[in-house]
């Protein structure tokens with residue numbers, strides 16, 4: 001038996017009728033750029049999250065750029081973020097010639113350690129960018145309090161967490177701007193690159209819509225230096241077909257995570273979700289001592305695994321000039337050595353899960 005990590009093919013087969021019909025409609029209309037499906041999807045995302053504005057865009061990476069550009073992050077400004085995430089989190093800060101200032105993570109959630117943020121605030125700090133890693137929101141009450149005290153903006157990199165909640169609300173309600181990714185293997189994925197920016201702030205929303213089309217506020221008139229960062233209409237059509245199934249899929253992911261935890265918590269360090277929040281389980285990530293050997297065993301057993309991520313951000317070569325060293329963020333560094341993500345998708349069968357769990361014995 002070969003187990004599929006994200007099982008996108010199975011998902012397509014399940015929703016094929018709706019997805020194919022939606023794509024065909026776009027082909028019939030030939031409105032490939034900013035077709036009606038774009039605004040329709042944005043309306044659905046607003047309903048889903050109760051946000052005032054959802055603005056779709058070309059990727060989760062571009063969503064971060066749009067968010068920071070809307071907040072007018074300038075060269076030399078500092079943005080505080082986690083030392084343990086996908087590169088895009090910090091790369092986009094650096095691309096705008098701002099400075100990513102890293103903070104270590106919490107052992108139990110892999111998210112930024114809110115108790116260490118304030119020590120990183122300087123007169124140059126403009127924003128805090130927590131990441132909802134593996135699908136779980138960070139300590140947003142604590143982060144908001146620090147942001148309020150120092151007059152900082154908060155952007156949540158929710159690339160992995162669309163649909164997660166904090167105190168029963170979508171994360172957009174706990175920040176200035178929330179961004180997400182619709183990369184195919186994300187909990188809510190399209191069939192190519194895609195993303196969205198969500199906010200309750202009317203001014204930011206207007207600016208993000210303008211920035212998304214080259215800063216254009218009137219045809220061929222450009223108010224800002226912007227990006228070509230629209231979502232393709234075909235991708236919106238795919239997402240419109242998938243969205244009605246998404247609540248059920250999140251529940252199924254949560255059930256998979258629960259089953260993993262029930263069976264594995266006495267064997268390895270399993271991930272935990274803090275009280276008052278829910279995770280979308282973009283990844284189910286355990287910690288193991290001898291990762292190389294465990295991965296080899298899983299490979300032989302036909303079970304794919306992945307490492308998110310093998311090197312923390314502060315030790316990436318591209319950030320050499322920031323002068324962090326091994327030991328700067330010990331908790332992020334040990335996570336990078338020990339994390340192992342197991343197959344996670346809403347369609348894992350009982351037999352598949354038993355096969356995976358067996359391999360730990």
Ligand SMILES: Cc1ncc(COP(=O)(O)O)c(C=O)c1O
Nearest residue numbers: 059060061086088089159181183
């Ligand atoms: C935490 C995080 N931020 C940003 C991104 C970037 O999203 P995208 O791949 O859609 O550009 C990702 C996607 O992998 C991510 O996991």
